[in-house]
Amino acid sequence: MVLGAGDLGRRVFHELAHGPGDRHVRLVGREEDPTLRAANLSRFSALQRGYHPTVDHATTDLNDIDRTAECIAAFDPDVLFLAASFQSWWVITTLPGESFQRLRAANYGPWLPMHLVPVHKAMQAVRRSGTSAVVVNAAYPDAVHPILTSVGLSPDVGIGNVANNVPGIRVAAADLLGVPVPEVDVRLVAHHYVSHRLSRAGDPGRAGMALTIGHGGQDLTDRVDTASLLKRLPLEYRRTGGMPGQAMTAASALSVLVPLADRRDALVHAPGPGGLVGGYPVAIEGGRIRTALPDSVSLEEAVAVNLSGQVHDGIDAIDADGTTHFEPSSMAVLTAELGYECRTMRLDEAEGRAAEIRERFEVYRGRAVASAS
Template sequence: MFAGRIALDIAATAKDPVRVLIAGRNRMRLDWLRTAGNARAAMFGTPAHFATHPIDLLEAGASEALIGEHRPRLVVQAASIQTSAVISDSGSRWTDLVAQGGLSATAVFQALISARMAAAISALQPDIQLINCSFPDVVNGMLVAMGHNVLCGTGNVAILSNIFAGERPAAGDGKLRVLAHYQCLAPWRLPPQQRVGTLAPRVFIGDEEIADPFQVFEGCQLTPEPAIEISGASGVTLILALASGRAWEGHAPGPNGLPGGYPVKLVDGQLQVDLPKGRSLTDAIAWNAAFEARNGLTVDGTAARYHGRLRELLEEEGSVHAAGFEVGDLETVCSDLLRLREDLSQKPNVRHSA
C-alpha cells in the first residue's frame, strides 16, 4: 500500500522523464500497479513510465540480483515483514506488547529487508541512493551502524510538517520547520482535547519556535490507522527531485542515519539538516534520540539497546534479546523475535486487560 501510494503519485505529478521499476512477489498486485501507474501518467500527461520485476525479496541473493540486473540510480525500499496495521490492531499479547512498548518492538522486522538491500548496494553499486521507508527513525541508524549508507526515509516528521503546512494560516508567515520523532505522531491520532504530555513536536516559523503546537494546529487530525495518504506521498517530491537532479527542501526522518526527523534540504544529491538560525545539530539529535532512550531502541556504535517499558516487556516475555543486540547479528535476532511474535500473536491479551 505504501509503495503503491508513492508510485501512483509519481505518475500524477512527475514533470521530468522518470522510469519506475516496481519489484515484489505478488504478480497480480505488480500488474495492477504497472497498469494503474501508466494509466495515470497518460491521464495526467506526465513523462513517467512504470515496469515491474517479480521477485521475493526474502529469498537469498534477491537484492543482489535486483541491483545487478537493473542498476538503478535510486532505490526506495518499502517492503517489510511487519505490517503497519500493528499500530491499530488489538486483541493479542503481541499487539499489546507493541501498544505498551512502542513500535521499536518491530524494529528488527522493519530492518531485515532494508538491511539486505543496503548490503547489496554497498557491495555492487555504492553510488545508488537508498531511501528506506521502513521505520526510518530507528532503522536508518541501524543500517549506518552496519556500515551502509542511507539517504533518509519518508513519512513521520513529514506527515506532521505537511499537515501543519496545510493549516498554514494558523501559524503565520515565515519558513516552516519541524523537529519530530515518530512518537510525536501519537497525539495527532487523538481528538484535540486529549493532546497533552511530552510528545509534542518542535515547530518553528522562521527562526521562532511555536510555544504550543497542540493549540496552534488543533484542527489537524490523523487517523488511528497508518496515514499513507500523507506519509507515502510525502516522499514523492524528494524522489522526483533526486531523479531529475534538482534541489529540494522539506522534511525527512532518519537523514543519513540520524535518529528521528528533521527539516532538510537536498544539495548536489546529498541531504543536509536545515535547522533554524541559532539551533545546533547536536541539540536537535539529542532531542530526537531522547524519545527512544526513554522507551524504545537506540543505537550506539554497533550496539542496539532496548529501553524503558519495551525492555521490561521483552524481559517479561523471556526474550534473550531484551537488553539489546549487536546490529551485525540482525538476521539471528530477527529469527528469534519472529518466533516470539508468532507465539504471542496466538495468545489473547489477558495479562494486561485489567
C-alpha cells in the same frame, strides 16, 4: 526503483507513475502476479490521465542478496526507494481492541528487528550492485540508519515520521498568524516517538523536540504559543489515521523522492539523513542531502533532542558498533504480551530476533482473535 510492493510501496509507485513522460519507474516485489498487477494498474491509470512514463516491474526476494543486487544493477536507478519491512507498523492495529492497546504501550523500539533486517539485506545488495543511486528508506529510519552507519550501510535519508506533522503545523501557524500557508516556514526536529505523540496527543510527551516558526524571513516562534498550537493538531486539525492515513506517509515520501528524481532543490523534513538518529529539516540540493537546521538549533542540540525521543520510543542507546540496548519498560510490554525478551542486540543477532518476534506475534494474534470471537 521502488523496492517493496506492499501498501506504502504501491502508493508511492502509483504517484511516481503519474509524472513526466521521461520518467522510468520500476516496481520490485517478491511475488510476480501481485507485482505485475500493481505495476499495470499504475501504468494504465497514468495513461488514462494523459501521462506517458515508462512503467514496468521485476521480482526478487531480499533474502537472496545476489539476486537483488542483479535486479538493482540491471535497472541502475538514479533513486532507489526501500519500502520493505517484515512487519509494518499498522499490523498491530488489526488486533482486537484490548490486545492492540496493551501492545501499543511498547512503542516502536522493541519492534526494531522487523525493520532493520530487510533494510540491512537491501543495503548489502545495493553495495554489491555498484549503483550510485540515492537510497531512500521508509522502514524506521530514526533507528535503522544509525545502526547501519556502524557498518557503512546506511541509506542516504529516510521518509515520514518527523515530516508527517509538518503540514498540520504549517496550517495551524498560518491560521494563527493570519498569513497564507505557503509563506510559513516550519523547521521541526523530532524523533519518531514525538511525531507519533503529536498526532495523537498534541504534545511531545516526556521527550524533547525543537520547533521554529517563521514568516517573511523572520523567526516568529517567540510570538506563537507553540504548546497551544500543537494541542490543536488532534482537535480541529486532526486527520485520518491507520491504514488510510498512509496517504500522509506516501506524501512525505514523495516530497523527498520527486525532487531527487527531477533534480530539483527542495526543503523538506526527513528522518535519518546521513545516518543520524531521529528526524530533521533537510535540504535537497543538486541531488545531495544535508540537514537544514534553524540558526537557533545546533546539530549537537538536534541530536540530543532526538536521543531523548529514542529512549521514549523504547531504545536506550545504540553503540558505535550498532549494538542496540532496549529500554526496559518498553521491552517489558513485549515480554508480558508475547513472551519475548531482548535487552541487548548485536546487528548479527537481528535476523534471529526478527524470526522470533514474528513467530510469537502470530501465536499472540491467534489467541487474541480467538478470545474476541
